[in-house]
Amino acid sequence: MEKALSVKNIQKSFKSTKVLKGISFDVHKGEIMAILGPNGAGKSTTIRNIMGIMYPDEGNVTFHGHNGSDIPRHKIGYLPEERGLYKNVKVMDVLLYFASLKDYPKEKAKKRALYYLERLGLKGKENVSVEELSKGMGQKVQFIGSIIHEPELLILDEPFSGLDPVSQDVFKHEIKELANNGTAILLSSHQMNLVEEMCDRLFMINKGEKVIYGSMDDVKREYAxxxxxxxxxxxxxxxxxxxxxxxxxxxxxxxxxxxxxxxxxxxxxxxxxxxxxxxxxxxxxVSLHEIFVDIATDQSLAEEVGATHA
The missing domain is CATH 3.30.70.260 (ACT domain)
Structure with missing residues (x-):
């Protein structure tokens, strides 16, 4: 499979604390790749290095042959864990603003916005202010904002948080559809049942180091x-x-x-x-949830699994 993103031996420290200790993984075109780990493991720092919010002290992040400040950020979509929309702005205006930040043509953006608003059950909400939307509706709008510019790489940080089961199913369908159409997707979530159901491969990090890296089938066969x-x-x-x-x-x-x-x-x-x-x-x-808990609570298991999947 064609590599869209390659993370090679990245290291990052804040003062005397080493947060990332030489981690490496790839995300391929058309796959859903999970990045997992307990709180404080280094997931958010990894994502920020990919997004160019910060840069690694050592190692490289490469996206379609570009690295560092040369990475075309307009080809990357990002749904952050901390949601944030302008409350007193109409839904369509928010989405067109997101598209403009990625230099995406306005008319194309408007057509995509209307298309996804209908697909996500928000038809007719384009002229409604964000503050009038429910939390779940707002999350759908922010999801549309992360994909409106047709990104080649989509980073989703806790996309299912706060969604009811029906909305979760809608998101799952849309994410899978994007992957089927060639988008490389890096997904971070603590909902292991959804990760196990959706993802092709996973990278699990603990204390800034890799502990598991491989296909879902391989991980289940080797460890579960x-x-x-x-x-x-x-x-x-x-x-x-x-x-x-x-x-x-x-x-x-x-x-x-x-x-x-x-x-x-x-x-x-x-x-x-x-x-x-x-x-x-x-x-x-054994479920992926149980594997996650074992790794988060017992470093000896993490070391054993890391050796298996090195």
């Missing part, structure tokens, strides 16, 4: 061990004594058995003793 959930009244000691069980979590009559990395799930199920009380049973892989 199987777990077995059993509904039934069973003693924890009995479950812990089963082969290839690393730990057991129990709440009421629900027991979750975490299995070793190399377990063969089908064969393992055949070994379960008939004496177990099994009302319901399911086997699946």
């Amino acid at each position: 061990n199987f777990k077995c959930t059993i509904r039934g009244r069973n003693e924890v000691a009995t479950l812990e004594g089963l082969p290839e069980v690393t730990r057991v979590e129990q709440s009421g009559d629900i027991s979750v058995l975490y299995l070793t990395h190399d377990v063969q799930a089908t064969n393992w199920l055949k070994q379960l003793p008939e004496s177990l009380d099994v009302q319901e049973l399911s086997v699946d892989r």
